[in-house]
Amino acid sequence: MMINFMELKAGQHIVLKNNIVAEVLDNIGDGIWVQVRYLESPNDPSLVGSEELCHCEEAVRIVDPA
Template identity: 50%
Template sequence: MLNLMQLQPGQLLALRDGRKGEVVENMGDGIWVQVRWLDQEGRPLDGGEDELVHCEEVAGLA
């Protein structure tokens, strides 16, 4: 299991639903991280907004 407390901005996450995102901010509570969604090539999605992701949505590091 991934310890969200140790995530740093810039690290890439894989979500259980197949999406990938870059950590923008770690809230420091071990439950929520703010991510920027990435496309298949690892580039930020155009027009995409940063979003909070819950720990149960995270599959691991991408």
């Protein structure tokens, strides 16, 4: 199931490939990219806190913030 990037809102958390959890910071509104901040990165903890654009194909699912 693909996440509808048009409906993502700032503050939502998404799980990316490699079990990375990220918080949506901004939705560009093109349905393909959102700005995220990494909250959890089991395979590379140095990514936690970093921000970047996330492509829709990287997202696995939406999760509720803890």
